[in-house]
Amino acid sequence: MNLKIKKILYFWFVETPDEKKFQKDFKFDQVIKGRFLNDYELASQNKLDDWQDTDRGCLALIILLDQFSRNLFRESGKAFEQDEKSRSVLLKIIANNFLDKMNESERLFALLPLIHSENISDHEKAYELMEKYLKNHSDLEKIKKFWLDHTAVIKRFGRYPHRNKVLNRVSSDDEVEFLNSPNSSW
Template sequence: MNERAKTILDFWFIQTSQEEKFGNNKTFDKKIRDNFLDDYQKAIKNEYDYWHDNAAECLALIILLDQFSRNLFRNNPEAFAMDNKARLVANHAIDKGYCEKLTNDQLIFIFLPFMHSEELKDQIYCGKLIDTYLKNHKSYKEAKKFSKLHHDIINEFGRFPYRNKVLGRKNTTKEKEYLKSTHYDFFNI
């Protein structure tokens, strides 16, 4: 395996807690910036596209594009700039059968680019992937819960209202009411 891909995977799956992965922590964001900004910049310039040919390296590329981007560019539109590419890489991983080669804990990160999408078809696909691959895994109920939450937001609004401010979009009246009433802060999704 490529050394940089291994470093990314070790950091994400061995050295990082769930709270850090899904939290909002400036210290953790800085750690990602200090250690992985160069990798992210290479990935967006297609310099890591050869990672598509290996399941673990492909997963590392998805983590760079879909997860680290949110830490590197929190509260900035660039946090979402590589979402389409992350979905393309995730589709490639699924098409190549990489889901059969990765652990269940790793698989959710293949599926998250679809959960982060503002397209309803991607939300539906994410739910199906979770049902197919994680049905018997300990994280199934939690993954299914968050998949449904994301799906329901897109189904209702056609976008994630928490992204509106960062992306310079105006909230509709319905979105304003939703943002006042919800306890989920999904600005990162």
């Protein structure tokens, strides 16, 4: 296996405590930037597309493009620039039955591009895959709540309003009211 792939997966699934993965932590963001910004840039320029030939490579690409992007470019529209590519890598994972080769923690992160999507059909697909691939996950109830909260926002607004500012989108009055409420962004 490619050394870069090993380093990305080891960092995310072994070195990084689960609670760090979903927290806003600028110090942690800087660690990711120092170790993986160059890899992210290569992946975003399609220079690591050969990684899509293996389950490990696909998973590393999703971690780079879907997870690390949110740490590298927090509070910037750039955090979401590779969401579509992450989704396409996930589709390759599904087509090649690579989810069968992953443990449940890896599957969770492989599936997140569907929940990060602003397309409701992607959310519906995520629930189908959750039933098949995450049914024994130790945090299944937390995952379901997290996903349901995200999907409720997409159903209500057709997008994630907390992204509006950094994506230069105008917020509706309903979105502004929502954004002023607690727990309106992740």
